Structures are given as structure tokens and as C-alpha cells.
Amino acid sequence: MAFLVKKYGGTSVGSVERIQHVAQSLKQARDAGDDVVVVVSAMSGETNRLVAMAREVMPAVVDVRELDVLLSTGEQVTIALLTMALKELGVEARSYTGAQVRILTDNSHSKARILDIDTARIMDDIKSGRVVVVAGFQGVSEEGDITTLGRGGSDTSAVALAAALKCDECQIFTDVDGVYTTDPRVEKRARRLDRITFEEMLEMASLGSKVLQIRAVEFAGKYNVPLRVLSSFKPGDGTLITYDDEENTMEQALVSGIAFTRDEAQITVTGVADRPGTAYAILGPISDLNVEVDMIIQNIGANDTTDFTFTVHRDEYTRVIDYLKSNNDTLGATTISGDDRIAKLSIVGVGMRSHAGIASRMFRSLADAGINLRLITTSEIKISVVIDEKYIELGVRALHEEFELGADEVIES
Amino acid sequence: MAFLVKKYGGTSVGSVERIQHVAQSLKQARDAGDDVVVVVSAMSGETNRLVAMAREVMPAVVDVRELDVLLSTGEQVTIALLTMALKELGVEARSYTGAQVRILTDNSHSKARILDIDTARIMDDIKSGRVVVVAGFQGVSEEGDITTLGRGGSDTSAVALAAALKCDECQIFTDVDGVYTTDPRVEKRARRLDRITFEEMLEMASLGSKVLQIRAVEFAGKYNVPLRVLSSFKPGDGTLITYDDEENTMEQALVSGIAFTRDEAQITVTGVADRPGTAYAILGPISDLNVEVDMIIQNIGANDTTDFTFTVHRDEYTRVIDYLKSNNDTLGATTISGDDRIAKLSIVGVGMRSHAGIASRMFRSLADAGINLRLITTSEIKISVVIDEKYIELGVRALHEEFELGADEVIES
Structure with a gap:
């Protein structure tokens, strides 16, 4: 009742x-x-x-x-x-x-x-x-x-x-x-x-x-x-x-699920000046184009420059890369490159909060499967990597097994 | 405006x-x-x-x-x-x-x-x-x-x-x-x-x-x-x-239109006792059958009896006549008869109120056309007759001409 x-x-x-x-x-x-x-x-x-x-x-x-x-x-x-x-x-x-x-x-x-x-x-x-x-x-x-x-x-x-x-x-x-x-x-x-x-x-x-x-x-x-x-x-x-409540945390799995998406494209801008406003200089105009940006990763480059990578929906790839190239005068990047045959693979679980070593288990498992990681981002309860699109099924299965998510019996399709 | x-x-x-x-x-x-x-x-x-x-x-x-x-x-x-x-x-x-x-x-x-x-x-x-x-x-x-x-x-x-x-x-x-x-x-x-x-x-x-x-x-x-x-x-x-206002009454035609309907049937009950309650004894149960009655005509019959005629929708004809016949014990009619091949023909016009002789013009016109009248009812601005269905077009045209309703030119169909 x-x-x-x-x-x-x-x-x-x-x-x-x-x-x-x-x-x-x-x-x-x-x-x-x-x-x-x-x-x-x-x-x-x-x-x-x-x-x-x-x-x-x-x-x-x-x-x-x-x-x-x-x-x-x-x-x-x-x-x-x-x-x-x-x-x-x-x-x-x-x-x-x-x-x-x-x-x-x-x-x-x-x-x-x-x-x-x-x-x-x-x-x-x-x-x-x-x-x-x-x-x-x-x-x-x-x-x-x-x-x-x-x-x-x-x-x-x-x-x-x-x-x-x-x-x-x-x-x-x-x-x-x-x-x-x-x-x-x-x-x-x-x-x-x-x-x-x-x-x-x-x-x-x-x-x-x-x-x-x-x-x-x-x-x-x-x-x-x-x-x-x-x-x-x-x-x-x-x-x-x-x-999440106390009671359930006890029996909580480390990882609850493996998420993935194939419809992304990656764009990398290298050698831009490492100074305040760089991220906005790149992403501001893209937002004005009404393009949603998913992952954003910035890393230190050579000689006070920075390398900047982000992902967008695959349908927007050409439009965004063309825009950046035609506006590189103001941007001053060494290279603007990208790849629209990538996929994002993520493990998700509140168990990660209290357990160390989950990330390294994920990376080792993917390495054992011969999959190269291009980008990595992490949040409290999620770790995402970008890999070649062709390895996505292999990656999903490797992580599903690594974190023991499988049913005892195979699901009928 | x-x-x-x-x-x-x-x-x-x-x-x-x-x-x-x-x-x-x-x-x-x-x-x-x-x-x-x-x-x-x-x-x-x-x-x-x-x-x-x-x-x-x-x-x-x-x-x-x-x-x-x-x-x-x-x-x-x-x-x-x-x-x-x-x-x-x-x-x-x-x-x-x-x-x-x-x-x-x-x-x-x-x-x-x-x-x-x-x-x-x-x-x-x-x-x-x-x-x-x-x-x-x-x-x-x-x-x-x-x-x-x-x-x-x-x-x-x-x-x-x-x-x-x-x-x-x-x-x-x-x-x-x-x-x-x-x-x-x-x-x-x-x-x-x-x-x-x-x-x-x-x-x-x-x-x-x-x-x-x-x-x-x-x-x-x-x-x-x-x-x-x-x-x-x-x-x-x-x-x-x-x-109707004064101004328009001046130029008002005697008859405005000729109405007719073909989907009626007539039922006549003769020789019922001429006493209070007779109309209700016949029509009450028919109303209970959820049948709508259109015209109702009562005339004096022989030997303190009365003759009673009414019309219903043609689809209801059989049901009503069967009902009356099976209940004639209480009704006590000499005959219960009817016809489902009749039509109702009416002239309508507010001009009738102030002009005598409209009814006789209508009846003469129909007589000249060789059409026999079975029933007649009148109201303030309408006179209706029931005739054989096969004469309906003939009757409409006769009355339309009699009361000069026609257009100068024939309408294209």
C-alpha cells in the first residue's frame, strides 16, 4: 500500500x-x-x-x-x-x-x-x-x-x-x-x-x-x-x-556502470599563450556559434604556451575547426587539429569516492586490451577517457569484466 | 466598421x-x-x-x-x-x-x-x-x-x-x-x-x-x-x-418559403372513446418509447368516439404501429392503421397573420395539381398538409409558383 x-x-x-x-x-x-x-x-x-x-x-x-x-x-x-x-x-x-x-x-x-x-x-x-x-x-x-x-x-x-x-x-x-x-x-x-x-x-x-x-x-x-x-x-x-544512504554504501559496488558515447569529435589547439583569458578566447566564440562543448582539457605546453583540447558533437566538427582556423590571427595557435573518429568511455560509481586505485585499475585494464588513451578527465564519481572509436566495444567489455559488473548468465538479445 | x-x-x-x-x-x-x-x-x-x-x-x-x-x-x-x-x-x-x-x-x-x-x-x-x-x-x-x-x-x-x-x-x-x-x-x-x-x-x-x-x-x-x-x-x-419590424412588414411577402419533409409516417387510430385522457393514453406510451411525434390531429368520430392521427419519423413506423396493436386491449380502438409513404408540405410566412385567404389559395393550388390532402394543420405563420409522397415535388413547384416566390432566372444546379 x-x-x-x-x-x-x-x-x-x-x-x-x-x-x-x-x-x-x-x-x-x-x-x-x-x-x-x-x-x-x-x-x-x-x-x-x-x-x-x-x-x-x-x-x-x-x-x-x-x-x-x-x-x-x-x-x-x-x-x-x-x-x-x-x-x-x-x-x-x-x-x-x-x-x-x-x-x-x-x-x-x-x-x-x-x-x-x-x-x-x-x-x-x-x-x-x-x-x-x-x-x-x-x-x-x-x-x-x-x-x-x-x-x-x-x-x-x-x-x-x-x-x-x-x-x-x-x-x-x-x-x-x-x-x-x-x-x-x-x-x-x-x-x-x-x-x-x-x-x-x-x-x-x-x-x-x-x-x-x-x-x-x-x-x-x-x-x-x-x-x-x-x-x-x-x-x-x-x-x-x-x-545514497549509509545502509546502501555498505554493499555499494566500486563502479556501478560503464557509459560511452560515439558521437563526439576532438579538437586540439596547441601553442597558444598561457595567460588569463585564453580558454575564453577559444571557447567563447564556439559558444556563440551555439555549439555545446563536452570535455575540456588544458595542459602545459612548451615555452609559456598551453595546449588546449575539447570535444564537441561530431556533427559540429567541421564548422568549429573551420571557424578556429579562419580566426587564428587573433588566437595565435601553433596548430589547430582534430579527429572526428573518437569515442568517450567512462566508469561511474559513488564507490570511487572512498576507494583509491580505481583509476589505475581502469587504465591498466585498457592497456592490457591494447587500447591507447588520448585524453583523460576525472570527477568525483566518474573517470572518462577518449579513445579511438574502433576500440569502443573492446573497451566497454574490458572494463565491464574488470569491475565485475557482469550477470552470471548472458542476457538474451 | x-x-x-x-x-x-x-x-x-x-x-x-x-x-x-x-x-x-x-x-x-x-x-x-x-x-x-x-x-x-x-x-x-x-x-x-x-x-x-x-x-x-x-x-x-x-x-x-x-x-x-x-x-x-x-x-x-x-x-x-x-x-x-x-x-x-x-x-x-x-x-x-x-x-x-x-x-x-x-x-x-x-x-x-x-x-x-x-x-x-x-x-x-x-x-x-x-x-x-x-x-x-x-x-x-x-x-x-x-x-x-x-x-x-x-x-x-x-x-x-x-x-x-x-x-x-x-x-x-x-x-x-x-x-x-x-x-x-x-x-x-x-x-x-x-x-x-x-x-x-x-x-x-x-x-x-x-x-x-x-x-x-x-x-x-x-x-x-x-x-x-x-x-x-x-x-x-x-x-x-x-x-420582423414595421419597416419590413410593408414589403413583406405573404409567404416566405415552402418547407417539406419526406421522412415521416402517419398513424391513425379510429373509434377510441371520446373522453379526457384519450390523447395521453395513445401518446404517453409512445413518448416512453423515446419516439418523437410531429403532427397531432384529432377529429370527432361516430358515436361518441374520436379519430386520432399523428406522424412520426419513418424509421419508427413499424415499432410504433406494432406497439399500439399489441396494446389495443387497453386502448379499445376500432382500427389502427397507417402509411409510411407520406410527405409533409408547408407554407411559412409572417404575412399570413394579417392576410386572410392564404389557406384557400394553397388548397386550391394543390387541388388544381390533382393532389389529395390527407391531413391539415395550421399555426400562426405556417400551414402544413400531408400528401402522398410521390406528389411532393409537384406540390412544392405548384406552391412556389402560386405564391410567386420564383427567381426571374433559373438557378444553376
Whole structure:
């Protein structure tokens, strides 16, 4: 008997049959005595259909106020259908749009931030034994305008509701059954984690982004809402994301997971003057180009100069390197070079904080596999290296074995 | 320079191209200096699509609260797209759902009645020079639940807004260019009426229902909102529906239009006791069967008995006659008979009030055409006869000529 928020994404409610399947699962939760608030996205494909119509009507600039009015109909359809499906099963239920709950946001249309949630109507329904079905992704501004929360907004709605309602857990149902030690497509021994900390989840972004929107994880961490990732299609306990507590630290593995990403490119600028403002001189204009920079490494070069390396998304590689070369007059670098066939490989784990020697185990393991390291960066709970892209699978498997993350049995693919 | 409500139905906004066409017309009205509130329906086909999904989820009984949440998304899509299309043309505009305007209704989901309209936000926008785009067919209850107004709801929304905003005119755009003296498919000389009174429009229901929902006409009459029916596809002044005033009575035709309907059936019960309660004994149970009765005629029979005739929709004929026959024990009728191949033919006109002899002109004209009259009923501004269905076109043309309703030129079909 718990008070839960359960969030189902577009794929989980992508057809009438799937909505009926979700209603069945919710009935089971009610029958088990749980109080449930459900948050749903638009049926998969619906948002694209609406956006396509908006583009046709308004080919140039899109009016964000009206786009929000349009897109918010997507979740409104889902809440009505899911509530009907629940009632068909004899489960008392009631639907609310974001405005009806009064999920108050600022008025930044298409990327609004939640300011406050009125819990009165929902709590009345919960006390009356109803399942409450809320439209994710949307809210209402002080002026009464419909707003949407932007990418991953439904996850954020779910976490914000769980925080406001003081729920025991916020469960995010998706098409994977939890967070894995690494990508099972690369390492068949990858194991589902029962538990992971918010910090680890954030550091595993490259794995996690397929599962949870980072913004929702941050939000859950900030308000200390236990977050659980589960599959909408197969049973199981999923992965629980919480704060690290004493009890769990005892049995904490040194390394929780191996993250990696292949879509990066590396750019190195050598022989620039080692003086204040150099980093800004290089990275400021790149930020102005609207390019996001991931890793940044600076090392001491020869003769009072410094060598500077950073990574960007592979799609931006040519644009950035061309820009730097054409502006080298002001920069004064000896060389500007790069490589767009690199990959980033990371180990993540809160256990690192209290255990020395993890880094050297990682480096030795990769050396034994014959993999050369090009760049290294470290944080409190994460060590990342950049290697040749072609060695990425080899590197993932070597580290997965080194830190004993494997399942006893190979996962069926 | 007028303050207008303009209502566009589902066909008029049935595609992105048509929405853009409506936006162009609205731009012209703005350029001419008119202040405009637009009321729109769901794009044609959208409501059926949503209802089909609801049926799939909830095959047995439909939950009307949730059905309203679902269906109201239809108009919400249209208001957003039309507002975008206006902005694309450089016309300042803003959209509102029924709840956002605060079109307050009772909580009879799927057939709610409008109680009050808050005009504050709309008037602010109008004063700022914006076109205001309002979702028809929907409102919000005191409790904050989304409601819909039922059949013809968007026409009602438009009229109610025009009344609340004290607009000069409520213009209903549709796929016909006005109200005709009779159906042009039957009489090629049928002529578009420039003007007609609310009462005549109500009595011409069988013609008018293809053009305007009766409920909206009643509403417009009650609040004295001048109502104009126009085509969304071709230019013209349409037909203005107002109260009869002195000025117009002067030039008022005796008969404004010829209405007819083919989908009726006649049932006659003879030889029932002529005593209080007889009409109820026959019609009470029929009303309990949920069958609507149109004409009711009672005449004196032989030996303290009475003969009773009424008409029902043709689809209900067998059910009603079977019911009466199986219950004749209590009724005690001599005969129960009927005919489902009849038609009703009516002349309508406020001029009848002040002119005698109209009825005899009608009857003589039909007699000259060799048409036998089975039933006759009269009201203040309408005379109806029931005839054999096969004579209906002949009867329409005879009366159209008798009362000189024809256009000089034959209308192209």
C-alpha cells in the first residue's frame, strides 16, 4: 500500500490496445491497495502530426503560444481515453489537464518551468478512492494561457507531482526494464541495476538519456523523490534511483556502470599563450556559434604556451575547426587539429569516492586490451577517457569484466 | 466598421488550405475596419475519429465527462491553427478554449447549457486590435470540468458570444449561401431570401436545419441577435435573420418559403372513446418509447368516439404501429392503421397573420395539381398538409409558383 505517481510515455499509450493494457496494470495496483496518480504523454506519433500541421500553416516563425494550445491537445486525448478504459474495468478515475490541476508555470511557452502545483482536487479524488489521470508536459501560466514544458516534459510533470503530493515513489514506465551496467547491445553480460544514486544516473547520461530525461532526474534529486524506471511491457522491479544512504554504501559496488558515447569529435589547439583569458578566447566564440562543448582539457605546453583540447558533437566538427582556423590571427595557435573518429568511455560509481586505485585499475585494464588513451578527465564519481572509436566495444567489455559488473548468465538479445 | 462574431463550421476549416482561406477572409474584414470574434468547430472528420477511439476503449456505456475532455480537443486544434494562419498573414490574433474565455455552463456533459460568458479577456483583445479566435461547442462548469454543448453547439456558442459581447451581427458561414424559398434541388427557380424572421426560420426547420441549428436560432431570437447565414466559399450577403419590424412588414411577402419533409409516417387510430385522457393514453406510451411525434390531429368520430392521427419519423413506423396493436386491449380502438409513404408540405410566412385567404389559395393550388390532402394543420405563420409522397415535388413547384416566390432566372444546379 503506497502512494505512487506512475508515468507512461507515448509508446506505452501509443494505441487503444496499449491504453487498455496500461489500464489493466493500474487496476492491479489499485487492487493491491495503492493510491495512484497517473501521468501520460501524447500517443506516439500524435505530436509529430500536430507539429506538421503547424508547420504547414505557419512555415516561417512558429507562434509558441498557439503551438502550446495545439500540442497540449495530444495529452488531453490520452487522459480521456485512459480514464474511459479504467472506468470500463470498473476502476473509479478522473482526468485533469495541466490547467485543470493548476500546474502553474512561468509563461515561457514551449519550455515553461513549473512554479507551483495545486494538490487540492487531486487529493480529494485520491481520498475518494479514484485513480487520477493527469496530462503530462503541460501547465498553465498566471495569465491562464496553456504552456508546455518542452523536451521530456512528461517526466518532469510526474516528478513534480510526486514531490508536491509527497508520494512514496515516482515510477517512470518506458520500453526498457531499467538502468543497465552498460549497453546490452555491446556487452551481453550487462546487468540491470536494482539501485543507483541520482548522481550516478546523471553521470551515466549517455546510457540514461535513453531511459529518463536528465531534467527529471535533477528535479527528483532536488526534491528527493525516489524514482523508479520500469518496463510497461514486461513485469519486474526495474531500477530505483535514490540518494545514497549509509545502509546502501555498505554493499555499494566500486563502479556501478560503464557509459560511452560515439558521437563526439576532438579538437586540439596547441601553442597558444598561457595567460588569463585564453580558454575564453577559444571557447567563447564556439559558444556563440551555439555549439555545446563536452570535455575540456588544458595542459602545459612548451615555452609559456598551453595546449588546449575539447570535444564537441561530431556533427559540429567541421564548422568549429573551420571557424578556429579562419580566426587564428587573433588566437595565435601553433596548430589547430582534430579527429572526428573518437569515442568517450567512462566508469561511474559513488564507490570511487572512498576507494583509491580505481583509476589505475581502469587504465591498466585498457592497456592490457591494447587500447591507447588520448585524453583523460576525472570527477568525483566518474573517470572518462577518449579513445579511438574502433576500440569502443573492446573497451566497454574490458572494463565491464574488470569491475565485475557482469550477470552470471548472458542476457538474451 | 462593425463588431461581428463569425462562425465557421467543420467543413469550412476541414483542411489546412481551408483554414488559410478563412484567415484570408478574416484579414479582409480587419482591413475593412471590422472588429472580429471568430468561433470555429473541429475540422471535419476529427470528431468522428475521436468518437471512434472512445467507442473502442469504452464499448458499453460512454463516460460523458471524459468524452467531453476528448471531444473538446477537436476545436482546440482548430483555434490554434487558425490563429497561426492569421499571424502568418500579419493579423494580430489570440486563441481561447471555452474554459479560457470562461464560457460557464451547467454540468450536463455532452448537452450543457450556457449560463454566463466572461467577456473581459475578449474585450481587452478587441480593444488591442486583435482578432479573437474562440473554440465553439465547449465550455466549463462551475467545478472546472470541460463541458460540450451537444449538437449544433458551435452555432450556439457563436450566438451566445454575440449576445454577451453586444455584437452588431452573428455571421454563420456554411456551405450554402443563404436560406432559400425552397430546396433548389426540387425547384430550380428557388430564390435566396435577403431577409427572414426568426419565427419563419424556426417554422422552416426542415429547410433550415441544413443551414442552422434550430437551437441557435431560438437563442438568437431570445437575445435579439441579428443572425446572418453566408457561404464560406463564395462571396455574397447571404440571408439575414432578424425580428420582423414595421419597416419590413410593408414589403413583406405573404409567404416566405415552402418547407417539406419526406421522412415521416402517419398513424391513425379510429373509434377510441371520446373522453379526457384519450390523447395521453395513445401518446404517453409512445413518448416512453423515446419516439418523437410531429403532427397531432384529432377529429370527432361516430358515436361518441374520436379519430386520432399523428406522424412520426419513418424509421419508427413499424415499432410504433406494432406497439399500439399489441396494446389495443387497453386502448379499445376500432382500427389502427397507417402509411409510411407520406410527405409533409408547408407554407411559412409572417404575412399570413394579417392576410386572410392564404389557406384557400394553397388548397386550391394543390387541388388544381390533382393532389389529395390527407391531413391539415395550421399555426400562426405556417400551414402544413400531408400528401402522398410521390406528389411532393409537384406540390412544392405548384406552391412556389402560386405564391410567386420564383427567381426571374433559373438557378444553376
